[in-house]
Amino acid sequence: MSFKGKAVIVTGSSAGIGQECAVLFGEQGAFVTVHGMSIDGINTTIKRLQEAGVPDSHYEYVQGPIEDENVQNELFEKTVKKFGRVDVLVNNAGATQKPGVEASSLENFDYVLNVNLRSVISLTRKAVEYLAKTHGNIVNIGSISAEVCFPAAEHYAASKAALNSYTRNSALQYASKNIRINLVSPGSIYTNIRLRHSNKAEVDALYESRHAGIPLKRTGTGREVANVVEFLASDKASYVTGSIYVVDGGALLMKPF
Numbered sequence: 001m002s003f004k005g006k007a008v009i010v011t012g013s014s015a016g017i018g019q020e021c022a023v024l025f026g027e028q029g030a031f032v033t034v035h036g037m038s039i040d041g042i043n044t045t046i047k048r049l050q051e052a053g054v055p056d057s058h059y060e061y062v063q064g065p066i067e068d069e070n071v072q073n074e075l076f077e078k079t080v081k082k083f084g085r086v087d088v089l090v091n092n093a094g095a096t097q098k099p100g101v102e103a104s105s106l107e108n109f110d111y112v113l114n115v116n117l118r119s120v121i122s123l124t125r126k127a128v129e130y131l132a133k134t135h136g137n138i139v140n141i142g143s144i145s146a147e148v149c150f151p152a153a154e155h156y157a158a159s160k161a162a163l164n165s166y167t168r169n170s171a172l173q174y175a176s177k178n179i180r181i182n183l184v185s186p187g188s189i190y191t192n193i194r195l196r197h198s199n200k201a202e203v204d205a206l207y208e209s210r211h212a213g214i215p216l217k218r219t220g221t222g223r224e225v226a227n228v229v230e231f232l233a234s235d236k237a238s239y240v241t242g243s244i245y246v247v248d249g250g251a252l253l254m255k256p257f
Contacts, residue, residue, distance in 0.1 A: 001028055001230055001231070001234045003025055003029050003030035005031075006087035007033070007079055007083040007084075007087050007088070008030045008088040009035070009076075009079055009088070009127075010032065010033070010034065010090040010092055011066050011075070011089075011091055011119075011123070012094060013032075013036060013090075014035070014036025014038050015036065015041045015044070016189075016191035016222055017141060017186065017225045017226065018035075018090070018093065018141075019041075019045045019048070019222070020222035021090050021225075022034050022045050023049060023052060024223065024229075024230055025088075025230065027052045027054070030058070031058050031060075031079075031083040032054070032058065032059045032060075033061065033075060033078060033079045034046060034049075035061065035062045035064075035093065036093075037063070037065060039063055045061075046061065060079060060083070062075050066115060066119045066123075067115050067118065067119045073126070075123070076130065080130065085133070085134055086127060086134065087131070087136040087137075089123060089127045090139050090140075090141070091120045091140045091141060092141040093115065093119065094116050094141065094143075095111065095115040095156075096112065096155075097111075097112070097155075098111035104154075109158075112159050113158075113159050115159075116156070116160065116163060117159050117163055117166065120140060121166060124138060124170055124174075124181070128179065135178045135179070137180035137232070139182055139183070139229050139233050140163055140166075140181070140182070140183040141184055141225075141229075142160045142244070143156070144187045144251060145157040146164050147185075148251075163183065164183060164185070167181055167182065167183040167242065168242045168244075172242060175241060180237070180238075180240065181241060181242065182237070182243045182244070182245065183243070183244045184244075185245065185247065185248070186220065186225045186247045186248065187220065187247065187249060188207060188214060188219050188220060188249070188251065189221065189224075190203075190220065190222070213251055213254050214248070214250060214254075215251070216249035216250055217249075218249065219249075220248070224247060228245050
């Protein structure tokens, strides 16, 4: 699939699934705006783009918290200034807990909701004027947590369930502008993000412990999620909107007992 000449914004693309999305779009000829909190992570993504043969003229970056409206505005301003258009918005940035805050607190709930839902709504509203001109589209990144329960994940799960609903409703709202909006819902996906807090052996053991509940008996990769994002963002999915694509190795098919 070629995205030559198209401009793609990927939030939370300094690591994990977002990084894989940014690199994949770059490999397919897109102009890519990278976003993240960590400048080191952003530089890692840029290095991967360069290694993939993406020229300097084909990427831009924005650093800062996605819930900050100034950062949101900068994403569109920099993208349009450098590339002249916006064709795809991938709302990938997410959070499970605010650092230094009790997980069950309302302060944490507000933070998680701001990052995982409110920022998506705000970015979608800002993107409409650009996407209407290019008949572009939005791909939101959700989670199977919206449909299944995990310990101590009530705030995250609630935000992702709300994101599922928002995706469907916004797809209906903006269809008249020829803007498609879909969501990818990953299951257990191996990313480098967990390595920030644990060593590789611990991370590998955690993922392996989940295999019994996954019909395909393995952990997915960020690139496998990015492949689905790429499809939904492409013209091959031109008649797809308001859909939720689950990428979980079949985990949601398993019986609870």
